[in-house]
Amino acid sequence: MKKMKIAKTTKNNLITYSMVLIAYILVQILLITGHISSLMSGLLVPLCIYVMLAVSLNLTVGILGELSLGHAGFMCVGAFSGAFFSKCMDGLMPDGIRFFIALLIGAAAAGIFGILIGIPVLRLKGDYLAIVTLAFGEIIKNLVNVLYIGKDKNGFHFSMKDSISLHLDGEGQVIINGAQGITGTPHDASFTVGILLIFISLIIILNLINSRDGRAIMSIRDNRIAAESTGINITKYKLMAFSISASIAGVAGVLYAHNLSTLTALPKNFGYNMSIMILVFVVLGGIGNIRGSIISAVILTLLPELLRGLSDYRMLIYAIVLIVMMLLNWSPKAVEWKEGLKEKYFSRLHFRKEKEGR
Amino acid sequence: MSLLEVKNLTISFGGLRAVDDFNIEIKKGQLYGLIGPNGAGKTTVFNLLTGVYKPDEGIISLDGHNITGLKTIEINKAGIARTFQNIRLFKELSVLDNVKVGLHNHYHYSTIEGILRLPKYYKVEKEMDKRAMELLKVFELDGEADYLASNLPYGKQRKLEIARALATEPKLLLLDEPAAGMNPNETGELMDTIRFVRDNFDMTILLIEHDMKLVSGICEELTVLNFGRILTQGETGSVLNNPQVITAYLGE
């Protein structure tokens, strides 16, 4: 019995990994045979970014059971810290290594912000995290818009006013230029790197869930009081889940920054709209269902593009798909139907076993 | 020496003295009952003992250590585990995983070892599985190890809570109405199980119960609470024959 369960989670995770792998191979074949439009191929890296964001937010929302409305804020932190590093180091080290370090820096910076927010907020009982992360996302976005950082022989210069107040000498270079953001970030992102990062995120999250720490995290979600009296350190495990979730969003941000020549913080990319959209991916894919998050992020990102030809009906169909997905995941009837299918399948297995037994 | 010694424990909610000057002494290995009418303050005593509430006055010592005012998690680590009157399982976890959460502080590997699936992960997880299955077997739950906890019938959920509490390796086990909602058959089985746990785990048990058959059947000593105050305490037989106790239970 016990073995069966372990086999089941391993099998489940394998399905998730192979799904990503097969999607990657399919896209590669289509790319080589020239079956993907330039518009579509431009969507490949963003798709990876959305998948990472959805999967990581699901760690906070579905596994830890806390509501976060500022996931795009962590992505923003990762994007700017990673791009800042790449811009400073451009040409000073091999591209691959530089990008790798940029990814680590993005993860660390976003993770640190996660801890800074988590320490005061996650200790509180109740849904304070939602409101604080919402504010955090907006503050970060606005802060980045008035941030000026330049570099010259004398080192780094900061300002919150304008680029002239940086007082750079003739050779100096503005790296972060307020609302104009960072321009000329090296284009290191690719679909292959994106898929690799998805794999790493999945390994971290799925293996975390099926471990001692993951059980502790989920026990807090299921019953905080019981977890506490069973000897689980609530604050520690909440912080762990939340900061890992933030770190992965930060990595997604670094990928985002290295996919664009100009990085600016707009309501569209780092505002609460984005945070809510990621949350929609998570909710529609099924809270706590990692594979569901991947699927819904992909479908909901591709759909508007695929439906472009239908112009007028586009938003209508989009809305219908949203509703259908929600019904499939959440309506008691549909859940019953899915359970029924499972039962049918399992009872047949059971029957076969019984026959063999006799 | 007594394992649990409580002196002068008091707490008020607003104007209500929910527990007033509560004293108790429980010896190692004892099976002790805490009884009293609804709202007498029994669960509140458990919440005080486990640090859910901080007492206004009084001292709690466990095995000679003063644990008054410690946090719930510290009290669990000091050696008190409990079950809840309104069952509190980890509903979305399997039966096995519920017990493995209980084992959390006794089996260790690092987060990195878990994520990278290093050999230590497999080794420790295997040990945890083994220990958890042993505990489940005591409560005849080993057949349901991979069920979701919320899918267990009521009586088995109560047993799983006890198994999870035992997994934390406590010195003192607090059971809040373990037989609530069970039929006489199940209650009979539960009595055997509680005795088995006491004998085989060298456990000291303090339980709250309304079922008089269970109380008179397995408790060696009783404390009766009424309106937050101790009505009487002592050896089970004499307490249950105390006229004051009978009136308190039948209602004035």
Ligand SMILES: Nc1ncnc2c1ncn2[C@@H]1O[C@H](COP(=O)(O)OP(=O)(O)OP(=O)(O)O)[C@@H](O)[C@H]1O
């Ligand atoms: N957190 C709280 N705030 C206010 N009043 C409380 C609180 N906890 C308990 N009480 C009150 O304290 C009194 C004792 O409650 P308690 O739950 O300890 O009773 P009990 O003996 O366990 O009763 P039962 O047999 O019904 O479980 C009740 O009047 C209850 O309303």
Ligand SMILES: [Mg+2]
């Ligand atoms: Mg009670």
